[in-house]
Amino acid sequence: MAVIPVSRKPLSFAERTYIPQILGGLKITFKRMLKPAETMEYPEQRPEIPKHYRGVPTLVKDPNGREKCVSCQLCEFVCPPKAIRITPGEIPLDAPTGHVEKAPQAFDIDMLRCIYCGLCQEVCPEEAIFLQNQYSMTGYTRAEMVNHKDRLYELGGTLPDQHHKWDKKKAAEEHGNAH
Amino acid sequence: MDFFFQLPLWIQGIAKGLAVIAVLFPLAAACSMAERKISAWIQGRPGPNRTVVPWLAWIPIIVPFLQRLGVFQLAADGGKFVFKEDPVPGHVNKLYFIAAPVLAMIPALTTITIVPFGAYLNDVGQLVPIVLANVDIGLLAVLAISSLGVYSVILAGWASNSKYPFLGSIRASAQLISYELSMTLSVLPVFLWVNAPGGQGTLSLFDVVQVQSGQGFHFDSLWLGLWMPVSAFIFLVALFAETNRQPFDMAESEADLVGGFHTEYGAFKWSLFFVAEYAHMIVGSGVFTLLFLGGWNPLPGLPLTTVVHGLQHWISFAGHPLFMGVLGILIFLGKVGFFIFFFMWVRWTLPRFRYDQIMKIGWQKLLPLSIGNLIFYALLIALIQK
Known part of the structure; x- marks a missing residue:
């Protein structure tokens, strides 16, 4: 390894009086004082959330308003801190989406446990759970920090995808295979 | 006015004393707010801007402006200090522990009585200083x-009976004593100049301003800061050290001493130390203004009397003593305000000196410089005044 000797120059007289440095510093801080503040005044001004931000996990519905989760429980299994708890339920056969067969009866995410890793979103075969841009999660009790199913759908809203996977499946069942 | 002077002397004394407390205490508190705001602006933050008195919030423009400026925060902070618990740790010497903040306030509030902050012309056409006690020893009394x-620093550190306050107070007292020397030596040329041979000897700050009140650009009527810049510089540096401000912040030095001499203090007692520091700053800036920046005179070579005489042609009431007094006080406060801003500006610009650097600057640089300065001006003044 090459050794480069660096000579340290002795301080000049002006530098030893500190004065030029002090004046330079004062100039910098004065200029800074005239500029507008860099900070955001939080509750009124909100930061712009980047596109693929991983915020609070939420459940989404498809454009027809069908809940996309089929309670396969993959997210529950993959969740590293075991924050998700799903109670699977059945959809009655005579319902319009009866052919989907299953939907969660209860879906709880304990936000005191969640580590916002996004594995649930990654693993979901139905594109039903998403970490969206909500970053502020507060509550006064532990119970308040558990997001139940209705709250999850309220936070999640609708995913404007156009797959309509289960509608196509139903159509294929009724009219024979198109292929 | 006549009514006031007919009152018994002790009532006059108490009234003046209360006036000092009523003015200086809020002023010092306002300085703490200014400190927070200026630090915020320098660091690119808005600073305290939320607090508002709820039953005033409906007033348009003015109240939101004051709210953004953090004026109500000041009242909230002050109120908090009065009402919060004031703990006295079990291991302290109670008497001295409580005496220390009181002792900090006494000199801080006393010195202001000797500082003149304006002047007016009386019926006879004599210039009368506006000062609580126009004593002849003036500056000597201030120092x-x-x-x-x-x-108070030593007492606070000792009575706290804990190592960080103790170290802080030792450092602070060593620093205060070292810089007092150069401070005193730096003002000697000023008084050599003021006390011309043959005249009556004086140390009064009013007389120092009188010397700087000459008309026109004669060099003997200039502000002393212009023709004794080295004295002014040494005095200013020593002032920073004496008021324990950054970069001579050895008394507090929170990086290595937690909080310095007031580590064990809280609530109102701590705020007394704080107010005392700001009161020292105000008085120190006032004395600097009087000594080197012409006191209440608006510009070098343009004394207040000339300005008032000039204004009399335009405004009818300009000749009234009250007008001149208020104008003088405003000019004086403007200069003091600039220096207080300067103190804060420096604080949020510079890092703290190391303790050995402080001692080195004080004894090896400032003291010889002030001695050389004294000798130089002594010879020069001897040549000029013969």
Whole structure:
């Protein structure tokens, strides 16, 4: 390894009086004082959330308003801190989406446990759970920090995808295979 | 006015004393707010801007402006200090522990009585200073009383009976004593100049301003800061050290001493130390303005009397003593305000000196410089005044 000797120059007289440095510093801080503040005044001004931000996990519905989760429980299994708890339920056969067969009866995410890793979103075969841009999660009790199913759908809203996977499946069942 | 002077002397004394407390205490508190705001602006933050008195919030423009400026925060902070619990740790010497903040306030509030902050022309056409006690020893009294402040630091550190306050107070007292020397030596040329041979000897701050009140650009009527810049510089540096401000912040030095001499203090007692520091700053800036920046005179070579005489042609009431007094006080406060801003500006610009650097600057640089300065001006003044 090459050794480069660096000579340290002795301080000049002006530098030893500190004065030029002090004046330079004062100039910098004065200029800074005239500029507008860099900070955001939080509750009124909100930061712009980047596109693929991983915020609070939420459940989404498809454009027809069908809940996309089929309670396969993959997210529950993959969740590293075991924050998700799903109670699977059945959809009655005579319902319009009866052919989907299953939907969660209860879906709880304990936000005191969640580590916002996004594995649930990654693993979901139905594109039903998403970490969206909500970053502020507060509550006064532990119970308040558990997001139940209705709250999850309220936070999640609708995913404007156009797959309509289960509608196509139903159509294929009724009219024979198109292929 | 006549009514006031007919009152018994002790009532006059108490009234003046209360006036000092009523003015200086809020002023010092306002300085703490200014400090927070200026630090915020320098660091690119808005600073405290939320607090508002709820039953005033409906007033348009003015109240939101004051709210953004953090004026109500000041009242909230002050109120908090009065009402919060004031703990006295079990291991302290109670008497001295409680005496220390009181002792800090006494010199801080006393020195202001000797500082003249304006002047007016009386019926006879004589210039009368606006000052609580126009004593002849003037500056000597300021220096003597303000250096009593070091006792509160020592007492606080000793009575706290804990190592960080103790170290802080030792450092602070060593620093205060070292810089007092150069401070005193730096003002000697000023008084050599003021006390011309043959005249009556004086140390009064009013007389120092009188010397700087000459008309026109004669060099003997200039502000002393212009023709004794080295004295002014040494005085300013020593002032920073005496008021324990950054970069001579050895008394507090929170990076290595938690909080310095007031580590064990809280609530109102702590705020007394704080107010005392700001009061020292105000008085120190006032004395600097009087000594080197012409006191209440608006510009070098343009004394207040000339300005008022000139204004009399335009405004009818300009000749009234009250007008001149208020104008003088405003000019004086403007200069003091600039220096207080300067103190804060420096604080949020510079890092703290190391303790050895402080001692080195004080004894090896400032003291020889002030001695050389004194000798130089002594010879020069001897040549000029013969």
